[in-house]
Amino acid sequence: MNNLFPNVDWAQMWASTGETLYMTAIAVLATFIIGLFLGLALFLTGKGNLWENKFFNFVIAAIVNIFRSIPFIILIILLIPLTLFLVGSMLGANAALPALIIGAAPFYARMVEIALREVDKGVIEAAKSMGSSNSQIIFKVLIPESLPALISGITVTSIALVGYTAMAGVVGAGGLGNLAFLEGFQRTQNDVTFVATVIILIIVFIIQLIGDNVTRTIDKR
Amino acid sequence: MITLDAVKKIFQTKDGAVNAVDHVDLSIEQGEIFGIIGYSGAGKSTLIRMLNMLERPTSGDVTVAGKNLSQLSNRELRKARQEISMIFQHFNLLWSRTVKENIAFPLEIAGVPKEERQKRVDELIKLVGLEGRGESYPSQLSGGQKQRVGIARALANNPKVLLCDEATSALDPKTTDSILNLLVEINQKLDLTIVLITHEMHVIRKICHRVAVMEDGRIVEQGPVLDVFRHPKEFITKDFVKQITEPEETTDMIKQLASEKPQSKIVQLTFVGGNAEQPVITDVIRKFDVQVNILQGKVSQTQNGPYGTLFIQLEGADQEVDEAVTYMNGQKVEVEVISYE
Numbered sequence: 003m004n005n006l007f008p009n010v011d012w013a014q015m016w017a018s019t020g021e022t023l024y025m026t027a028i029a030v031l032a033t034f035i036i037g038l039f040l041g042l043a044l045f046l047t048g049k050g051n052l053w054e055n056k057f058f059n060f061v062i063a064a065i066v067n068i069f070r071s072i073p074f075i076i077l078i079i080l081l082i083p084l085t086l087f088l089v090g091s092m093l094g095a096n097a098a099l100p101a102l103i104i105g106a107a108p109f110y111a112r113m114v115e116i117a118l119r120e121v122d123k124g125v126i127e128a129a130k131s132m133g134s135s136n137s138q139i140i141f142k143v144l145i146p147e148s149l150p151a152l153i154s155g156i157t158v159t160s161i162a163l164v165g166y167t168a169m170a171g172v173v174g175a176g177g178l179g180n181l182a183f184l185e186g187f188q189r190t191q192n193d194v195t196f197v198a199t200v201i202i203l204i205i206v207f208i209i210q211l212i213g214d215n216v217t218r219t220i221d222k223r
Numbered sequence: 224m225i226t227l228d229a230v231k232k233i234f235q236t237k238d239g240a241v242n243a244v245d246h247v248d249l250s251i252e253q254g255e256i257f258g259i260i261g262y263s264g265a266g267k268s269t270l271i272r273m274l275n276m277l278e279r280p281t282s283g284d285v286t287v288a289g290k291n292l293s294q295l296s297n298r299e300l301r302k303a304r305q306e307i308s309m310i311f312q313h314f315n316l317l318w319s320r321t322v323k324e325n326i327a328f329p330l331e332i333a334g335v336p337k338e339e340r341q342k343r344v345d346e347l348i349k350l351v352g353l354e355g356r357g358e359s360y361p362s363q364l365s366g367g368q369k370q371r372v373g374i375a376r377a378l379a380n381n382p383k384v385l386l387c388d389e390a391t392s393a394l395d396p397k398t399t400d401s402i403l404n405l406l407v408e409i410n411q412k413l414d415l416t417i418v419l420i421t422h423e424m425h426v427i428r429k430i431c432h433r434v435a436v437m438e439d440g441r442i443v444e445q446g447p448v449l450d451v452f453r454h455p456k457e458f459i460t461k462d463f464v465k466q467i468t469e470p471e472e473t474t475d476m477i478k479q480l481a482s483e484k485p486q487s488k489i490v491q492l493t494f495v496g497g498n499a500e501q502p503v504i505t506d507v508i509r510k511f512d513v514q515v516n517i518l519q520g521k522v523s524q525t526q527n528g529p530y531g532t533l534f535i536q537l538e539g540a541d542q543e544v545d546e547a548v549t550y551m552n553g554q555k556v557e558v559e560v561i562s563y564e
């Protein structure tokens with residue numbers, strides 16, 4: 003091992019892997035909750051739906067679209083004041099979280115909206131005809147019936163988030179991206195860059211595998 | 224049980240206003256199976272959807288089980304809907320739930336405790352004949368089985384009224400029959416009022432007590448099924464009745480025969496209720512010097528007794544034929560001399 007990758011400090015490598023996993027996990031969790039909430043709001047205020055409201059729908063759609071369109075690297079820079087306020091520093095894994103979440107949640111919100119739109123209108127109507135309240139329709143019909151799409155959406159989003167963490171790493175947020183940039187690229191130790199890349203690929207691969215499996219088992223269509 | 228008073232529904236669309244339901248008055252009794260028939264676009268779905276306020280009337284009153292639905296608050300309406308169930312053409316089951324969980328859905332909505340729910344679900348599964356399929360998902364069921372789940376789900380909260388929006392239109396004839404039989408069974412067993420809409424006359428024939436015919440948003444004719452079959456007044460009603468009595472090939476065959484023997488007369492006899500077995504034909508042959516050719520005959524069962532039609536060709540001297548027709552007119556059958564020009 004040491005002959006093959008002479009410059010790799012394995013303790014440092016595993017620590018960075020841990021940071022990447024930490025950033026990804028927290029960001030995925032927060033993105034899932036915020037994105038689900040935004041996506042539901044986007045869907046429910048849409049035309050012909052439970053809380054149809056042109057104004058709110060327009061506002062939410064505008065926010066989602068704007069944040070979805072800003073390139074992530076620029077978003078990090080724009081969010082420096084917010085990050086400093088929330089985290090107190092631009093260094094370390096926590097510093098990446100605000101940008102990761104604000105970058106990914108709108109992206110996921112769109113996927114949630116699309117997933118909810120795929121729910122059979124007839125089934126929603128049937129639930130209404132049985133006397134369901136709006137919250138019962140949301141929790142007993144909309145979410146369970148769109149769950150496979152919600153899960154495959156969060157899988158895609160998680161993979162994008164792994165990429166984002168690497169980018170955030172370049173500007174100082176720690177993790178494998180940070181390691182590959184500082185130790186690998188700047189000090190021209192290509193073996194470090196290589197190993198970091200392979201570990202990122204493995205993480206992506208595992209996320210995809212888990213996501214696909216969960217989607218497959220819950221999809222009874 | 225159900226009264227509609229001057230009910231109107233106007234949809235505003237980009238192409239202008241659509242009068243989907245136009246001033247409908249209707250009264251449906253407790254325990255009856257009431258059918259509404261009409262062609263596509265007549266406004267049937269819109270009408271039935273106003274019976275549980277899935278569609279709100281533009282004007283007029285809908286009263287179901289003593290409650291004026293348009294005056295209820297949201298909460299009261301949700302409560303009222305538990306007594307007005309609905310089944311659908313495309314079943315509208317939740318694919319993410321098993322058969323049992325689908326049937327339990329309305330019970331969850333109504334806040335029934337878990338143990339009671341399970342007991343009730345088991346009863347319902349037995350009632351609709353789905354024993355052993357409780358743990359299946361809808362995707363593993365046939366159309367007929369899915370509709371049985373739909374019916375079980377609709378009956379879960381012991382409703383007073385069952386609304387059926389083209390409940391058998393997606394099914395093959397044999398499955399349709401079994402679902403219709405199930406509806407009759409629950410109508411009798413539970414004294415449930417059933418309103419169904421369809422574009423198929425044989426559905427009406429088979430299970431309805433009364434029928435209303437709908438055209439362009441209006442009810443153009445209504446009455447007990449046998450009466451409407453016997454004396455259809457409107458052109459559209461006659462058209463629907465023909466679905467039962469007269470398959471297309473009959474019309475062609477009769478035209479053919481009539482042109483081959485222009486001196487003969489072709490007569491349609493309609494037997495209703497207890498008269499369906501009367502020996503009218505035997506009498507005619509005995510009493511008059513005419514030759515009778517039976518062209519086509521059919522007896523079908525309705526909820527109010529049998530209903531039959533018979534097409535015969537009479538040959539003989541003009542006077543004898545006329546007298547035979549007069550004689551038959553005097554019997555308890557409807558007689559119509561057919562001419563196809």
Ligand SMILES: Nc1ncnc2c1ncn2[C@@H]1O[C@H](COP(=O)(O)OP(=O)(O)OP(=O)(O)O)[C@@H](O)[C@H]1O
Nearest residue numbers: 234236241243261262263264265266267268269270
């Ligand atoms: N939500 C709507 N918005 C605008 N127009 C509508 C709407 N729903 C129904 N209509 C119109 O109302 C009329 C009656 O429609 P409805 O669906 O009640 O007919 P139907 O008798 O059920 O027909 P089918 O047998 O095809 O189901 C049609 O002209 C239809 O285009």
Ligand SMILES: [Mg+2]
Nearest residue numbers: 267268269389
């Ligand atoms: Mg319809």
